[in-house]
Each structure stands twice: as structure tokens, then as C-alpha cells.
Amino acid sequence: MTLPPVDEASLVRDRRDLHQHPELGFQETRTATLAAERLQQLGYAVRTKVGRTGVVGVKGDGGRCVLLRADMDALPIEEANDVPYRSRHAGRMHACGHDGHVAIGLEVARRLAATALPGRVKFAFQPAEEISDGAGAMIQDGVLAAPAVDAAFGIHLWNTLPVGTIGVMAGPVMASVDQFEITIVGKGGHAAMPNLTIDPVLAAAHVVTALQSLVSRRREPFEEGVVSVTQLAAGHAFNVIPDRATLRGTVRTFGGRFFEDAPSLVEHTARGIAAAFGAEAKVEFHRLTRPLVNDPSMTEIMKGVAEEIVGKERVLGGIRTMGGEDMSYFLQRVPGCFAFVGSARADGTSSSHHSPTFDIEEAALTIGAELLTRTAVRYLGA
Numbered sequence: 603m604t605l606p607p608v609d610e611a612s613l614v615r616d617r618r619d620l621h622q623h624p625e626l627g628f629q630e631t632r633t634a635t636l637a638a639e640r641l642q643q644l645g646y647a648v649r650t651k652v653g654r655t656g657v658v659g660v661k662g663d664g665g666r667c668v669l670l671r672a673d674m675d676a677l678p679i680e681e682a683n684d685v686p687y688r689s690r691h692a693g694r695m696h697a698c699g700h701d702g703h704v705a706i707g708l709e710v711a712r713r714l715a716a717t718a719l720p721g722r723v724k725f726a727f728q729p730a731e732e733i734s735d736g737a738g739a740m741i742q743d744g745v746l747a748a749p750a751v752d753a754a755f756g757i758h759l760w761n762t763l764p765v766g767t768i769g770v771m772a773g774p775v776m777a778s779v780d781q782f783e784i785t786i787v788g789k790g791g792h793a794a795m796p797n798l799t800i801d802p803v804l805a806a807a808h809v810v811t812a813l814q815s816l817v818s819r820r821r822e823p824f825e826e827g828v829v830s831v832t833q834l835a836a837g838h839a840f841n842v843i844p845d846r847a848t849l850r851g852t853v854r855t856f857g858g859r860f861f862e863d864a865p866s867l868v869e870h871t872a873r874g875i876a877a878a879f880g881a882e883a884k885v886e887f888h889r890l891t892r893p894l895v896n897d898p899s900m901t902e903i904m905k906g907v908a909e910e911i912v913g914k915e916r917v918l919g920g921i922r923t924m925g926g927e928d929m930s931y932f933l934q935r936v937p938g939c940f941a942f943v944g945s946a947r948a949d950g951t952s953s954s955h956h957s958p959t960f961d962i963e964e965a966a967l968t969i970g971a972e973l974l975t976r977t978a979v980r981y982l983g984a
């Protein structure tokens with residue numbers, strides 16, 4: 603089978619156009635319209651408004667169905683790059699590389715439209731990855747059905763890997779994301795008479811410290827886990843002990859016992875510590891995303907393709923992150939693989955994801971497009 607060559611100019615053009623018009627989660631109307639129009643022109647059967655602003659395109663009938671996913675949303679960040687394709691919208695920026703994912707998805711769709719395939723390919727242009735809701739919304743709207751999806755693949759442009767490398771491995775590669783909020787209710791009063799109060803600030807300080815002991819003392823040492831308290835709020839005056847304090851934070855795991863136990867560990871710790879101070883802790887715990895787990899045989903397919911594209915020695919195992927990714931919702935339901943496509947400068951000076959100076963090496967777009975195109979073709983057995 604011969605595939606049409608990657609159109610590098612069009613990939614860069616698309617990515618820069620999308621970069622200038624970033625849209626936040628579930629507001630990706632311009633991006634979705636662009637994706638839907640392109641897919642239609644290419645002859646795909648298109649469904650819009652799948653998961654609110656999501657777009658689905660299907661080609662082929664009979665045989666297995668492979669889903670390729672591209673997330674579309676940007677972040678509420680003011681771009682600090684001085685480039686011709688800088689964001690045209692104040693306070694919004696493609697600072698995670700999803701502009702590149704959409705451009706890659708469109709290029710893969712173009713190449714596969716021109717190719718006879720022994721099966722079906724389904725594109726999911728997904729909204730709202732950054733707020734972890736988009737994949738679930740698309741699944742609820744039937745993206746994995748009619749035709750039923752047999753396998754799913756995706757990529758993330760990755761600025762901790764130099765361009766020309768690909769990170770791919772079986773098993774968990776991105777973490778579960780939990781969010782917790784703890785309100786410590788005490789009794790306010792005069793700062794000079796603490797004995798007449800129940801100080802929620804002091805209790806909160808102990809809760810923060812005690813939560814750190816979950817990773818060091820309650821987690822099985824061979825499991826991965828992070829607990830971070832990231833917000834702490836209490837009081838409004840230097841001489842008043844407030845009546846409550848709130849803390850918020852996140853738990854990250856790769857699954858296993860610590861993942862299962864985290865909600866009760868956080869709750870029992872907060873309540874127990876607060877009680878020791880005579881205060882009360884109210885705990886809200888939300889599971890946002892599950893760990894993203896790559897299927898071993900699907901990983902073999904994608905890894906083999908990656909080795910052909912960049913060479914065996916430039917395909918890296920062991921690339922994992924405690925960041926979250928709602929591609930995990932797809933991979934929880936169908937086998938598949940999610941790979942990291944290096945997009946950083948070789949000298950290691952590229953900014954990290956979600957930073958106002960984030961940018962990618964655009965040569966990574968071609969590698970990403972090759973990887974997804976050939977993975978789909980190989981999976982379908984063409």
C-alpha cells in the first residue's frame with residue numbers, strides 16, 4: 603500500500619492557524635467547524651456536536667474499526683511568545699500542543715481518505731481535555747458505537763522529549779487525577795485569646811503535613827503516588843482567628859491499591875487530625891480521570907511503527923508522567939495506545955506544557971502524522 607506523502611506545509615499552516623484561534627473546553631466551535639468541513643470535503647461521514655463541541659468522522663464499511671483521537675482545547679493563559687502566529691485572543695493560548703494534535707488529525711484524515719483500507723477508521727476531534735470532561739462527554743454521546751470501535755490510538759506532542767524521539771510503552775503512562783477540598787470548621791475569636799477558640803488555621807497546617815505522610819507511610823512503596831495540597835485559604839485579619847479554613851489539592855496515581863484507598867485515606871486523615879484539635883473536617887473528593895493504561899499488543903503495533911519512523915534507538919521506553927489525560931476514558935473501554943511525540947528543541951531549552959512561553963518544534967507534526975497514519979493502517983492489517 604502506498605500512502606500519499608505528508609504535506610508538511612499544510613500541517614504547519616493548519617497548526618499556526620489553530621494556534622492563533624485558541625478556544626477553551628466546550629467552546630471549540632471554530633476548531634470543530636474547521637474539522638467538520640475538512641472531513642466532509644474528504645468524504646467522511648461526519649457527526650457534529652458529539653460531546654457538545656466534538657466532531658466524529660468515519661470512513662469505510664466492514665472490518666475492524668480503529669479510532670484516532672485528537673483533543674482540541676486551549677488553556678486560559680496569556681501567550682508570552684513573540685511569534686507571527688501568536689494567539690489573537692487575550693487570556694487564551696494553545697499551551698499544551700492541542701493545536702498540533704488537531705492539525706495532525708486533519709492530515710492523517712487526508713492521507714487515509716486517499717487510501718483503500720481493509721476496515722474502518724473513525725476520527726474523534728475531542729473537546730475539553732484540559733478540564734477532563736470531553737472524552738466522557740463524547741463516549742456518552744456514542745463515539746465508541748455505530749460502528750463499534752475495536753481499538754483507539756492517540757498521541758501527545760511532548761516538550762520534555764527532543765524532536766525526533768517518540769516515547770511509547772505498555773502499561774500505565776499517565777496518572778489518575780483526583781481533586782479534594784477540605785473545609786476545617788473551628789470556632790473564631792480574638793487572636794490574643796486562642797484558648798477560647800478552635801483554631802482552624804493550626805488544624806489545617808497539621809492536615810497539610812499529615813497528608814504528606816500518605817505517600818511516605820500509607821502507600822505500598824512500589825506503587826507510584828503524589829499528594830499535593832495546592833490551595834489554602836483562611837482568615838481576613840491579623841488579629842482574628844477565623845472560624846474555618848479550606849484546603850484543596852490533588853492525588854495522582856498509576857492505579858493499584860493507593861488509587862483505591864486514596865479517597866478514604868484523605869478523608870480519615872483530615873477528619874482525624876481536625877478532631878484532635880477539636881475542629882471538624884468536611885471532605886469532598888472527586889475522581890476526575892483514571893490512569894491511562896496502554897494495552898501491550900496495541901503498544902507493540904505503535905512501537906513498531908515508531909521504530910520505522912525515527913529509528914529504534916530514538917524510541918524511548920519509560921516515558922511516563924503523573925499528569926492526567928482523559929484519553930484514559932477511551933483506553934478503559936477499548937484496547938489502544940497513547941504515545942508521546944518529542945516536540946522540544948534538541949538543546950533542552952523548550953518551555954514546559956501549560957507555560958506562557960510554550961511552543962513546539964514543528965518538525966514534530968510530521969512525525970506525529972506519520973505515526974498515527976501508519977499505526978491505523980497496520981492495525982487494520984493493510
Ligand SMILES: [Zn+2]
Nearest residue numbers: 698732955956
Ligand atoms: Zn494540557
Ligand SMILES: [Zn+2]
Nearest residue numbers: 698700731758
Ligand atoms: Zn494536553
